[in-house]
Amino acid sequence: SLKKENAETKKNLPTIIWSPSNSASISTAPWISRPMFLSNTVKKSQEVGDSSSLEYDFYRESCPDAEKIIRSRVRRLYNVRSNIAPALLRLLFHDCFIEGCDASVLLDAIDGIDSEKEAPPNETLKGFDLIDIIKSDLEEACPGIVSCADVLVLAARESVALAGGPFYPLQTGRRDSTLSFGETAAFELPSPQDDLPKTIASFGSRGFDERETVSLLGAHSIGTINCKFILSRLYNFDGTDKPDPTLDTEFLNLLRSRCNNNHTSPSLSPSSADGSPPPSSVEDSLPSSSIQEPKVEMDYKGRGSGGFGMLYYRRLLQAKGILYVDQQLTAGEETETWVRAYASDVSLFRRDFALAMMKLSNLGVLTAPTGQVRITCSKVA
Numbered sequence: 001s002l003k004k005e006n007a008e009t010k011k012n013l014p015t016i017i018w019s020p021s022n023s024a025s026i027s028t029a030p031w032i033s034r035p036m037f038l039s040n041t042v043k044k045s046q047e048v049g050d051s052s053s054l055e056y057d058f059y060r061e062s063c064p065d066a067e068k069i070i071r072s073r074v075r076r077l078y079n080v081r082s083n084i085a086p087a088l089l090r091l092l093f094h095d096c097f098i099e100g101c102d103a104s105v106l107l108d109a110i111d112g113i114d115s116e117k118e119a120p121p122n123e124t125l126k127g128f129d130l131i132d133i134i135k136s137d138l139e140e141a142c143p144g145i146v147s148c149a150d151v152l153v154l155a156a157r158e159s160v161a162l163a164g165g166p167f168y169p170l171q172t173g174r175r176d177s178t179l180s181f182g183e184t185a186a187f188e189l190p191s192p193q194d195d196l197p198k199t200i201a202s203f204g205s206r207g208f209d210e211r212e213t214v215s216l217l218g219a220h221s222i223g224t225i226n227c228k229f230i231l232s233r234l235y236n237f238d239g240t241d242k243p244d245p246t247l248d249t250e251f252l253n254l255l256r257s258r259c260n261n262n263h264t265s266p267s268l269s270p271s272s273a274d275g276s277p278p279p280s281s282v283e284d285s286l287p288s289s290s291i292q293e294p295k296v297e298m299d300y301k302g303r304g305s306g307g308f309g310m311l312y313y314r315r316l317l318q319a320k321g322i323l324y325v326d327q328q329l330t331a332g333e334e335t336e337t338w339v340r341a342y343a344s345d346v347s348l349f350r351r352d353f354a355l356a357m358m359k360l361s362n363l364g365v366l367t368a369p370t371g372q373v374r375i376t377c378s379k380v381a
């Protein structure tokens with residue numbers, strides 16, 4: 001079905017890919033209480049973004065191959081290192097959540113002004129090098145045309161599809177910020193220790209309801225988590241010197257075996273010391289992450305049964321959420337209803353996730369005449 005979805009992209013159809021039979025059953029589901037259209041309303045008052053001036057295939061004349069170039073580069077990178085997909089998806093979230101999808105997260109610090117990159121919640125962000133690689137392909141084809149903000153949303157979309165998630169249509173025409181918002185990022189990016197009311201408030205202030213919030217967190221079905229984000233849950237929850245009592249015992253032991261308390265034995269990835277040939281392409285020269293911090297795989301059971309999404313929600317129902325913030329989704333009546341719904345109906349999840357990603361990708365965008373198109377994504381043009 002991935003192939004079919006990609007055929008659809010080429011035509012840039014403004015459609016969501018799900019089967020008619022599914023959407024029929026969705027619209028009669030008892031928990032649907034509002035029309036299923038995408039709202040572009042951003043409630044946050046300081047966001048001036050106006051996604052209504054985005055267009056499908058914005059670059060159709062100025063850089064007709066832009067989306068194709070991005071797709072092909074992301075695919076080639078993914079074939080070498082599949083962990084680029086979670087990296088790019090998380091990068092998009094961290095950009096869009098802070099002052100909208102304006103590539104502000106990509107800027108380097110200048111003149112001693114902290115950039116978002118330096119904000120503590122962004123310390124483990126990856127994928128900046130990947131954006132640079134994609135952007136230089138575009139600069140070669142059509143210099144100065146495609147914004148870094150569009151590169152980010154389009155690269156994240158390819159990543160989701162490659163990781164087994166749904167494909168969704170995106171409009172383009174975003175422009176890049178001239179500012180980085182380090183302090184805002186430090187205060188406003190959600191923390192893995194947040195409880196449910198905090199998470200709901202944080203997503204709510206950006207226009208996401210509980211259902212959309214639960215579906216977006218399904219992104220945590222791919223990638224890895226540094227042990228440091230869960231150590232307190234495993235060994236000293238809330239200063240009790242004991243693990244989080246809500247965590248399944250067997251799963252606790254599994255996590256403890258991956259993440260020990262003294263931080264001295266990082267589990268090296270088996271592929272880190274290979275005798276690979278000298279780099280002959282951009283993909284080959286990707287830095288191999290040889291100094292590894294101990295990590296837990298979010299999709300340690302593989303991409304098989306259930307694929308992108310379903311396993312994540314099933315594990316939440318079994319008290320096997322890795323982050324506290326994830327497990328909290330089962331602590332509220334409405335959020336738990338959605339966790340259950342997604343755990344049993346993968347097409348419902350895929351559809352909701354696609355819609356929520358479209359909404360995320362349109363948050364607080366800058367369009368002409370505001371903003372600019374950066375040449376190098378880490379620097380103001």
Ligand code: HEM
Pocket residue numbers: 083085086087089090093124125126190191192193194199216217219220222223224225226227229323325
């Ligand atoms: C309450 C909201 C959220 C919190 C507190 C949160 C927190 C985290 C943390 C602590 C990690 C581990 C990072 C690391 O070890 O380097 C992580 C990973 C990740 N997050 Fe989230 N996250 C949230 C929501 C989201 C959303 C909405 C998305 C995307 C739509 C997302 C996508 C990802 C991905 C893909 C990874 C794996 C990154 C990788 O392996 O490179 N997260 N998140």
Ligand SMILES: [Ca+2]
Pocket residue numbers: 094095096097098099100101102103104105
């Ligand atoms: Ca931003």
